[in-house]
Amino acid sequence: MEFLAALERAIGAGLVQTGEAIAARHHTDWSGAPPVVPLALVRPRSTEEVAAVLRVCGDHRVAVVPQGGLTGLAGAAVPRADAIALSLDRMNAIESVDLAAATITVQAGATLQAVQEAAAAHGLQFGVDLGARGSCQIGGNLSTNAGGNGVLQFGMMREQTLGLEVVLADGSVLPMLRPMLKNNTGYDLKQFFIGAEGTLGVITRAVLRLHPAPRARATALVALADFDASLALLGRLQSRFPGAVAAFELMWRDFIETSLVWQGLREPFDAPHPFAALVELTGSDEAALGEALEALLAEAMEAGQAVDAAIAQSRAQALAFWKIREATAELPVHMQPPINFDVSLPMAGIGRFAAACRSAFDARWPGHHSIFFGHVGDSNLHITTDGRSIGGDEAGIERVVYDQVAAFGGSVSAEHGIGLHKKPYLHASRTPAEMAAMRAIKRALDPLDLLNPGKVFDQ
Amino acid sequence: MEFLAALERAIGAGLVQTGEAIAARHHTDWSGAPPVVPLALVRPRSTEEVAAVLRVCGDHRVAVVPQGGLTGLAGAAVPRADAIALSLDRMNAIESVDLAAATITVQAGATLQAVQEAAAAHGLQFGVDLGARGSCQIGGNLSTNAGGNGVLQFGMMREQTLGLEVVLADGSVLPMLRPMLKNNTGYDLKQFFIGAEGTLGVITRAVLRLHPAPRARATALVALADFDASLALLGRLQSRFPGAVAAFELMWRDFIETSLVWQGLREPFDAPHPFAALVELTGSDEAALGEALEALLAEAMEAGQAVDAAIAQSRAQALAFWKIREATAELPVHMQPPINFDVSLPMAGIGRFAAACRSAFDARWPGHHSIFFGHVGDSNLHITTDGRSIGGDEAGIERVVYDQVAAFGGSVSAEHGIGLHKKPYLHASRTPAEMAAMRAIKRALDPLDLLNPGKVFDQ
Known part of the structure; x- marks a missing residue:
């Protein structure tokens, strides 16, 4: 196949795997989406190699699904049979820690835990923490604008980010790595890629803020x-x-x-x-x-x-x-399966929202087993229901919850993103004019729709 | 003129001024750019009126220069003779304060001071403060991603922003006003308009974070x-x-x-x-x-x-x-004129940068009067030189400073923005690939180049 040959010429045969050589972990993510074997798994070692891969893919009109630690719950990193999976896992260096500025420069494939440990080694802490810390990668944390346990004090992943290096669909590199807190020089392009779930560019490096470790x-x-x-x-x-x-x-x-x-x-x-x-x-x-x-x-x-x-x-x-x-952590053991919701709401309405959901569940599925909890200080509520206890009616309960989200002016995704899983419900949180603006931005930066096509929304 | 008649039909004659009826304060801003009388000054009272104005302007291919409090130092709000000036000053309501969520919802024409006072009335504080607080407007603070005195503790204007309402060039309204800290539902569109200096859309309302007032x-x-x-x-x-x-x-x-x-x-x-x-x-x-x-x-x-x-x-x-x-505050009194620099640099290099600038000034303009100061915790250095003391060679000293900024990997604008004034130096902080991405975004959201054309960069 000419495409694969061109890929191998561009970055070397050892970095391109196909068929059974691709480890099963690259076939899906923690969203539980059905596994798919990608056209090829490509594991570049540098920004230049990422750019070379994207140029070859552009020449051959082959799509690219970027993959981080594959711990996402919305399915943004699930591969496609007609696209390559681009894993950043070989670009996992902690490049430097700047103590004067309290910043760390890392490659996108570094795990969250590696960043936390590098900060701790200097008496500092990184502001984002979440359960998947040992597996999830910084590039994925950035692409989903990860939240987790530290948001109340330090904000989401976006607020930790001073600089990004991104490769665009055409293989050009945006070296937006200046480490300054203040930098008003035209559009703050890096903001466009944070939370874009790999649909606008491939994040390859980042400069992140650190904070003093509390005594x-x-x-x-x-x-x-x-x-x-x-x-x-x-x-x-x-x-x-x-x-x-x-x-x-x-x-x-x-x-x-x-x-x-x-x-x-x-x-x-x-x-x-x-x-x-x-x-x-x-x-x-x-x-x-x-x-x-x-x-x-x-x-x-x-x-x-x-x-x-x-x-x-x-x-x-x-x-x-x-x-x-x-x-x-016990949800997958005790619920078969757990049906998870990750919504946010105007703070004052969270109590009434939870009560409204519970009433609706009680009326429709008497005896259901549902638990309500959340990072309430961040406006974020989680609900998990045991699928068995509602006769497996996942689509039914999703409609109930997301209808209430729309009624309360909330968001269908607080911190997990849209990916594949929440695409049908995005309209509950976004108007047609907002969707049109997103599509215009997507067309501007990825006119051939080659970067993670079909995720977040369809072009 | 058919265009002005259409404008008056759309929003009423009383909201459209021309020629000598336009107050001189709308002819320029604090950047000191030469005054220009705009084609008309339009002062809408609502988001719907802003949308109606933009639709008429689109139909007639007339450009729009949004104006806030006109205190900007980079010239982004300076009008053009072939464009209308769109002042938000009649949209100055403080709409609501939500104590449970610690948020405030305001129209874009509210002054920074009005927002600060509304927060203080509830035992809260707003995170941004700067000298022009009594005149500058929230829409302008957002459009320039204002910094000022509170950045070390609370971040820039971007970090205060939970929601925005924006009118696009085609008159469509993006109602991105959901007040949640966590909201990962597709691209975070509001980020695109913060710091865009009115070139991508007109900000009409905002939901902003508040913080407890310190005891x-x-x-x-x-x-x-x-x-x-x-x-x-x-x-x-x-x-x-x-x-x-x-x-x-x-x-x-x-x-x-x-x-x-x-x-x-x-x-x-x-x-x-x-x-x-x-x-x-x-x-x-x-x-x-x-x-x-x-x-x-x-x-x-x-x-x-x-x-x-x-x-x-x-x-x-x-x-x-x-x-x-x-x-x-005394600069305009004692320096004729003060030549101001607002740059940011990697923190560890600020001392050497300042020394390098001073040496270069000493060599070229012996006896020059320059002062160095800044929000160093934010990576932000200000330099002001008395124009007389360097024989009025503003272009010369700008070249010296911005060459050093490029050499130190800094930013030519930390907090004031680019506007007209820093356009010639933007290339010192942005690569051709970054400029190309900015232009692609601009074309996507404002294909006719009607929103603040010629500011930040030329299409």
């Missing part, structure tokens, strides 16, 4: 009577500890109960409560931080915003609190 | 022996007070001396020092914050990172420290 942490579990109390408590925390609220994870009772049962844990309070918030603060002095948090929680209880509270007295106790929240 | 502040003036000491001190402050360093303004000796002379102030330390840093921290307890800052400064002096330091003992003393920095 102290305080962790508490707080029992709440209703959703509005959680917003009041969060407001009180952010006002008293500006910039220092590192986590505010809200768990509805269904989530807590499920977590305790699955993991064989004891009820954390004397009695069950409708909600619990896991709170984590950062600071510079362990004792002072703990005392200040205790005082604040006493005030909140006095004001009727909290019903009960426990402050971790040790790192072990903090981890025990986190263990309740981390029941999500 | 305590501590301010210090620190004398330093060299530039590298300033970076060491900044690193120490950020590590000890993460997220709480609200200002780190570095002043070179030439700046301090000039400020003291112009304002008749006394030397703040017993002896003159090569550099002084103005430091401001925020926190929740005045006494504790002051003590912690004092302890840190003592450590810094012990470590040889600071030579002398004074902590403000009152708000009046803090303002006295700030007065030294605010000599910039």
Whole structure:
């Protein structure tokens, strides 16, 4: 096949695999989409090789599906039989850490964990963290504008990004790697590629911000009577500890109960409560931080915003609190299958949205098993339902949830992206004029529709 | 003229002014560009009227120059004789404040100060502040991705923005106003318009983030022996007070001396020092914050990172420290004219960059009067030279500075934008491939080149 021969001439035969030589892990991602063997798997070692691959693909009108760590839940990295899969996994160097500027320069194939560890080695931390840290790659984190555990304090992946190097569909390279926080020189092109899920260009390198590692942490579990109390408590925390609220994870009772049962844990309070918030603060002095948090929680209880509270007295106790929240790791074991929702909503409406979804589920699927939890401080709610408990009616429950999202003016994807999985629901969060603008941008940067075609939206 | 008649039919005669009816303030902006009387000044009262104006302009192929508060220093809002000026000044409503989410929804013509005051009325603060706050408008702040005094703690205007409403050249409206921090639903279109200086669309409304107002502040003036000491001190402050360093303004000796002379102030330390840093921290307890800052400064002096330091003992003393920095308000009085530079550079190189510029100035214009200062924590350096002291050779000094910017891998505009004024130097910060990508985006969203044509770059 002339195309494959041209690819091998461009970058060397050893970097191009086909058919059975392609490891099964490249056939799909964590979205659970059916596996597909790509036309070829190409694993370039440099930006120049990525550019050479894209030029050959352009000449032969062959599409390209970029692949990072393949941990995405929306299917953006699922290959196609008529396209090559372009894995960045060989471009995984941590190139440099600049201590004066608190920045790190990395190749797109570096794992999130490798970036976190390189930062920690210099007494710094990276602002994004999520469960797939050991497998997911920075290029994928950027392409999906990843969220996770640190958003409340540091923002999403976009907010960590000072510079990007991107290869366009025609093989030209945009070296937007200047590491300055302030840089108003025409359009901030790098913003266009963050969250574009590989449809506008292939990210090859990035300059990322780092932050000082905190010297102290305080962790508490707080029992709440209703959703509005959680917003009041969060407001009180952010006002008293500006910039220092590192986590505010809200768990509805269904989530807590499920977590305790699955993991064989004891009820954390004397009695069950409708909600619990896991709170984590950062600071510079362990004792002072703990005392200040205790005082604040006493005030909140006095004001009727909290019903009960426990402050971790040790790192072990903090981890025990986190263990309740981390029941999500058990989802694939206990639910067959878990049907996951990742939505965001105007903050004040999250409680009513959750209640509306629950009522609709109760009416249609009595006895369903659903759990509600989320990064409420980021406007982000997750819902997971056991597919068996609703007779496998995934399409039905998706319609229920996304209709409510549209009614509440929310977003069908808070942090996972659109990929393949949420394409049918994108219209619930985007108007026809917005879709037309996206298509115009796509045509401008990838006129032949060769970069991850069919993902996010159809041209 | 059929075009003006069509405009008046679309939105009413009272909203369209021509010739001498147009107030002189709409003829230019603070960039000092020569005044131009636009074809008409149009002052719509609603998004629908903005859309109607753009449709009429599209039908008649008449260009549009959007105008905010006209305080820009790069000339992006300077009108053209063959184009209408579209002022947003009648769309100045503060529409709502959402306390649960800490957001504010405003029309583009609201002044920055009106937004700050609306936030303060609710015990909150807006993250952007700059000298022109009473005149500049949010639409202009967004279109230039404004920086200013709060960037170290809260980021630029882009980081404050959750949602935007934008009218495109064809009159279609993008209602991207969902107020969620997390919203990964296709391309984050609003990012395209922030910093685009009105060349891609007209911003009509915005949802902005607010932050808790700090309960305590501590301010210090620190004398330093060299530039590298300033970076060491900044690193120490950020590590000890993460997220709480609200200002780190570095002043070179030439700046301090000039400020003291112009304002008749006394030397703040017993002896003159090569550099002084103005430091401001925020926190929740005045006494504790002051003590912690004092302890840190003592450590810094012990470590040889600071030579002398004074902590403000009152708000009046803090303002006295700030007065030294605010000599910039006197620039137009004392320099004829002031030639301003607003560049950013990789942090570690700022000291060497400043020294290289000074050497080049000394060699070419002996006796020149130049002052060096900046938001060094944001990678941002300002230089101002008295035009008289270099024989009015503005083009000459610009070439010297921007050649150095290119050599140091910096940016020719940190926070003021490109507009007209910096167009000739954009190539020093952008490659031909980046320029080609910008032009492709511009053609995609404004194919007739009707929105602020000739600003930022030529099509």
